[in-house]
Amino acid sequence: MAKENSPLNIIILGGGIAGLTTALALTKYAPASRPSPRITLYEVRPEPATIGGAVNLTPNALRLLSHLGALQEIRANNYGKECGAVEVFDLYSGSKLSESSFRGPEGKGLGNPPFTALRITRGESLQGVLAAIEKHSNIKLICGKKTTDIKEDANGVNLTFEDGEIVSADILIGCDGIHSVTRLKHVEPERKSIYSGICNAFGFALRRKTASGAYEETHFETSGMNFGRRGILLTSFHDEKKDSIYVGALMQVPEIASRDGWKARGADAEKTRQDILERYAGAANPLINHLIEDAQDLYLWPVFTLSKGGKWATDRVMLIGDSAHAMPPQGESTGIVFEDGVLFARCLGRWMEKNDGAPVKEAFDAYERLRRQRIDTAFDESQSVVKTVNDAGWLGHRIKLTIVPWYLWWTRSYREAHFIEDVTTSDLNY
Ligand SMILES: Cc1cc2nc3c(=O)[nH]c(=O)nc-3n(C[C@H](O)[C@H](O)[C@H](O)COP(=O)(O)OP(=O)(O)OC[C@H]3O[C@@H](n4cnc5c(N)ncnc54)[C@H](O)[C@@H]3O)c2cc1C
Helix, strand or coil: CCCCCCCCCCECCCCCHHHHHHHHHHHHHHCCCCCCCCCEEEECCCCCCCCCCCCEEEEHHHHHHCCCCCHHHHCCCEEEEECCCEEEEEEECCCEEEEECCCCCCCCCEEECCCCEEEEEHHHHHHHHHHHCCCCEEEEEEECEEEEEEEEECEEEEECCCCCCCCECCCCCCCCCCCCCHHHHHHHCCCHHHHHHHHEEEEEEEEEEECCCCECCCCCEEEEEEEEECCCEEECEEECCCCCCEEEEEEEECCCCCHHHHHHHHCCCCHHHHHHHHCCCCCCCCCHHHHHCEEEEEEEEEEECCCCCCCECCCEEEEHHHHCCCCCCCCHHHHHHHHHHHHHHHHHHHHHHHCCCCCCCHHHHHHHHHHHHHHHHHHHHHHHHHHHHHCCCCHEEEEEHHHHHHHHCCCHHHHHHHHHHCCCCCCCCC
């Protein structure tokens, strides 16, 4: 383990949103009394992949990105579209049923300082975080490295890469996503990913213009969830220009046995389009059909999940983000990942500050005590989303339409408490 005045040597596997924000948090929440940790991020791809759909960064997520210096980069580049509420519509009548609002009591957002939400592509959110990373000389990002072996002992962790290089560190943080090598090769090999039964088929459609030259009207302000009998279709702006609309169809799709099978199924974009058109037939607003017809580069994203619970850590290795707790989308997934990174970094910072010879596992345990309940609850919520997406008859659809506004009303104060919470100052009990 690092001596008192030498920096803690940390390896993070995975240059996705969890890995990058955890690196920022570890830098920010390291105690001033100790040298900054030396952090090396290893990403398996040749560069961080900026593909993906549009995610909603909730107020708690924006607050943390602001603390980490990444929101400033996102704003400076004008990425994303501010979102005051996610509105819920019945696909067949077009009527608005309810909304999940981020506007807060004075319309400026939730919390202090107030934040609303931001709908942004996964790629642009990653670009913002990467720009913040570049400002820290203690963080190094190395791409194109495939891990073949992970070993730990009382002195540290050793990683072997496919090219034969072996690197060591005091601790390893696995931020390598749902199919995490850190988990599957080291922490809990038995905990494999499971197909959730739903896919997100998504693309971006350029907005059509009417004869007068104006853009076709949208029924939503920024983001609308359109509930149909056979899935939920998310339609949303994702940048200030509002000339393109993100279309994401959450729908039940039978399992395909292999990864190659999923790839082949996803490669047939026209089949995916026909499938979505058929599933969302009968929409009251013709815009829905236009968006599905026009969506470019339709991508089929099978939603994999991990079992609830599971093991997150060994003595020197910790899992953060999807590698620990991938779950179907429940509206706050990205914020949950930022919270993971910040709380973990604060616990580790506390351990570094104490510097009393206790094993680093003490900090890992403190983090798990803070996190388990929140993650378990989010997991249960995500199962309700899966049920809502599943195919239903007309009666089932009517029941869903009755329950959803009630559910949003019932859970509002609980959701808002999370949106307001600032985990940079919350009690660690450690
Ligand atoms: C390319 C891509 C596109 C996505 N698109 C969507 C989307 O459209 N909608 C959605 O809801 N979610 C999407 N996700 C998932 C979403 O990003 C995550 O659910 C969430 O943000 C949690 O982030 P994470 O960093 O824990 O995991 P991820 O975002 O999955 O990031 C994991 C990172 O680790 C890297 N990695 C994997 N294995 C290794 C290894 N052995 N060594 C080093 N690095 C490794 C991956 O390349 C990736 O960069 C996408 C993920 C990826 C990787």
